Amino acid sequence: MASSSLLRPASPSSLFQNPNTPKPKPKTLVSFPTIAASSLSSSSATNSAPAAAATSNHRAAHENIREEARRHVKSHNFSAKYVPFNAPPDSTESYSLDEIVYRSRSGGLLDVQHDMDALRQFDGNYWKTLFDSRVGKTTWPYGSGVWSKKEWVLPEIGSDDIVSAFEGNSNLFWAERFGKQFLGMNDLWVKHCGISHTGSFKDLGMTVLVSQVNRLRKMKRPVVGVGCASTGDTSAALSAYCASAGIPSIVFLPADKISMAQLVQPIANGAFVLSIDTDFDGCMQLIREVTAELPIYLANSLNSLRLEGQKTAAIEILQQFDWEVPDWVIVPGGNLGNIYAFYKGFKMCHELGLVDKIPRLVCAQAANANPLYLYYKNGWKDFKAVKANTTFASAIQIGDPVSVDRAVFALKNSNGIVEEATEEELMDAMAQADSTGMFICPHTGVALTALFKLRNSGVIGPNDRTVVVSTAHGLKFTQSKIDYHSKAIPDMACKFANPPVQVKADFGAVMDVLKGLLFAGVWGFVRSLDGRGLDPESLNVDQNQQCAMKGGEKHSYMSSGNTFHSAVAVIARQFEEYELIPFHCHNLNLILLGHHITKARDEEETTANGMHETGTWVLRRREKN
Numbered sequence: 064m065a066s067s068s069l070l071r072p073a074s075p076s077s078l079f080q081n082p083n084t085p086k087p088k089p090k091t092l093v094s095f096p097t098i099a100a101s102s103l104s105s106s107s108a109t110n111s112a113p114a115a116a117a118t119s120n121h122r123a124a125h126e127n128i129r130e131e132a133r134r135h136v137k138s139h140n141f142s143a144k145y146v147p148f149n150a151p152p153d154s155t156e157s158y159s160l161d162e163i164v165y166r167s168r169s170g171g172l173l174d175v176q177h178d179m180d181a182l183r184q185f186d187g188n189y190w191k192t193l194f195d196s197r198v199g200k201t202t203w204p205y206g207s208g209v210w211s212k213k214e215w216v217l218p219e220i221g222s223d224d225i226v227s228a229f230e231g232n233s234n235l236f237w238a239e240r241f242g243k244q245f246l247g248m249n250d251l252w253v254k255h256c257g258i259s260h261t262g263s264f265k266d267l268g269m270t271v272l273v274s275q276v277n278r279l280r281k282m283k284r285p286v287v288g289v290g291c292a293s294t295g296d297t298s299a300a301l302s303a304y305c306a307s308a309g310i311p312s313i314v315f316l317p318a319d320k321i322s323m324a325q326l327v328q329p330i331a332n333g334a335f336v337l338s339i340d341t342d343f344d345g346c347m348q349l350i351r352e353v354t355a356e357l358p359i360y361l362a363n364s365l366n367s368l369r370l371e372g373q374k375t376a377a378i379e380i381l382q383q384f385d386w387e388v389p390d391w392v393i394v395p396g397g398n399l400g401n402i403y404a405f406y407k408g409f410k411m412c413h414e415l416g417l418v419d420k421i422p423r424l425v426c427a428q429a430a431n432a433n434p435l436y437l438y439y440k441n442g443w444k445d446f447k448a449v450k451a452n453t454t455f456a457s458a459i460q461i462g463d464p465v466s467v468d469r470a471v472f473a474l475k476n477s478n479g480i481v482e483e484a485t486e487e488e489l490m491d492a493m494a495q496a497d498s499t500g501m502f503i504c505p506h507t508g509v510a511l512t513a514l515f516k517l518r519n520s521g522v523i524g525p526n527d528r529t530v531v532v533s534t535a536h537g538l539k540f541t542q543s544k545i546d547y548h549s550k551a552i553p554d555m556a557c558k559f560a561n562p563p564v565q566v567k568a569d570f571g572a573v574m575d576v577l578k579g580l581l582f583a584g585v586w587g588f589v590r591s592l593d594g595r596g597l598d599p600e601s602l603n604v605d606q607n608q609q610c611a612m613k614g615g616e617k618h619s620y621m622s623s624g625n626t627f628h629s630a631v632a633v634i635a636r637q638f639e640e641y642e643l644i645p646f647h648c649h650n651l652n653l654i655l656l657g658h659h660i661t662k663a664r665d666e667e668e669t670t671a672n673g674m675h676e677t678g679t680w681v682l683r684r685r686e687k688n
């Protein structure tokens with residue numbers, strides 16, 4: 064039976080393969096000849112470079128992109144290791160990335176430290192050219208926005224060990240209308256990191272972590288699985304990357320605190336999902352205890368490997384601006400690893416000569432989970448964890464952020480700011496952004512609220528180039544949008560709600576609704592229904608004029624033949640302020656007629672044109688030149 068075969072591990076491949084051609088190793092990718100061709104085109108920029116992905120040959124027909132990459136292994140002397148985060152200069156404590164270690168000897172955070180002197184053997188232009196040459200290709204593993212910066216991420220991992228979905232390379236969206244309409248801004252950008260494999264920017268870090276775990280397992284290190292506590296997006300990313308590599312994943316989720324879309328992702332990807340009746344902070348505590356006892360690798364952002372991937376979003380922003388540095392970058396913060404990851408990405412570009420400064424960073428928190436905001440407001444004195452209250456920005460509902468020290472470091476060194484957003488503010492900001500064509504998540508609403516506040520106080524200027532980091536896809540958070548637009552959120556005005564209009568399945572009812580909609584701001588509407596009889600109302604031109612003058616309740620003039628001509632001519636003559644423009648006509652004649660009428664001075668001129676078709680005109684106030 065087809066349905067039961069889906070559940071048997073041995074058989075799913077039969078769904079996709081012709082059973083007559085046994086293929087132990089599917090080579091599906093060889094059917095894309097353009098892959099080799101496009102990677103070839105990058106070789107001029109990279110051939111001379113010792114670290115580059117120079118590809119001098121077309122990929123052979125039997126070869127997949129991993130196999131191709133094996134032929135292009137280059138030796139280099141780049142390296143990275145774990146050191147205690149923000150260690151004093153005389154500290155000698157360090158660990159190989161192949162060790163399983165999450166915290167320093169004193170219990171503090173770790174940081175991945177690159178051999179900057181080795182990287183500095185090449186100048187800024189070299190790195191810019193190298194990174195630019197890899198964008199948008201399918202060369203393994205550089206087609207990924209993360210691994211296109213491999214030398215700066217995990218320089219020593221073999222391409223063969225990398226687990227990637229070619230994440231990153233997300234679009235940087237010019238929020239033209241949102242910026243102009245709501246903020247008076249000219250140069251506002253949204254980095255849509257959530258348009259990604261699992262719908263959040265957590266993919267960027269997870270490809271790095273799971274790749275390193277893959278390497279450890281190949282080195283026969285006893286890692287039986289990878290685990291995380293999550294507010295949703297981390298578990299989705301972890302389970303997808305683990306599934307892709309065939310590594311077991313275990314996720315601890317706070318029951319009823321994440322969206323359905325986020326919950327279903329690890330389930331679908333085959334993770335072992337524990338739904339625990341606590342909040343994120345409770346899950347985090349439990350998994351820390353569990354991973355201390357069992358050979359489960361800890362994938363939380365406490366783990367500094369992930370930040371190496373997350374930081375590439377910052378490098379990508381610079382790259383997308385042709386290595387010009389924006390004035391501001393606003394990031395929503397929960398566990399606070401990411402604000403530091405952005406800092407680190409910018410800082411590396413600065414230190415290695417790709418850019419000459421870094422942007423000012425803003426960390427945006429939900430007021431319901433705002434320990435960093437309170438700390439900042441208190442002049443960075445006496446950090447206190449808080450009990451995080453429920454927030455629509457559920458991925459940042461964290462009261463005791465593990466990376467608080469990293470965040471403080473990033474903000475102090477980037478002349479940064481912390482802002483907060485109430486539930487109403489973040490939901491309104493999200494609705495406003497959506498109304499200009501975006502479809503953002505509530506966390507991005509938090510970041511936009513921070514922008515509103517900093518614009519209103521004049522801290523961010525109208526021409527400042529500003530990037531708002533959008534961290535997850537709006538489709539993961541549809542329930543919050545449904546609640547908002549249904550005005551179903553207690554104590555919230557939902558002032559930008561746009562609920563659907565219930566209407567009977569009846570022509571007249573639908574027309575009434577649509578006329579009410581379409582003629583707000585329009586003064587009149589003329590429709591000729593030639594040969595289909597007259598609308599009695601339209602026969603009285605004076606009455607119509609009055610309606611038009613009032614901008615009134617009646618907007619529609621239905622007529623045909625000469626009566627119609629009289630009506631429009633009189634309207635056109637009486638209301639020079641207004642123009643009558645054809646909206647929809649069935650032949651060119653009528654379109655010409657429509658323009659003609661706008662200039663009409665007398666009836667004869669108008670009626671001279673033939674008029675035997677159906678058409679619709681809109682009477683609209685002339686635009687002043």
Ligand SMILES: *Cc1c(COP(=O)(O)O)cnc(C)c1O
Pocket residue numbers: 263264265296297364395396397398399400401402458459504506534535
């Ligand atoms: C993880 C996450 C954040 C915050 O990142 P932190 O490093 O925890 O501060 C923001 N938005 C979304 C959607 C996330 O998944």
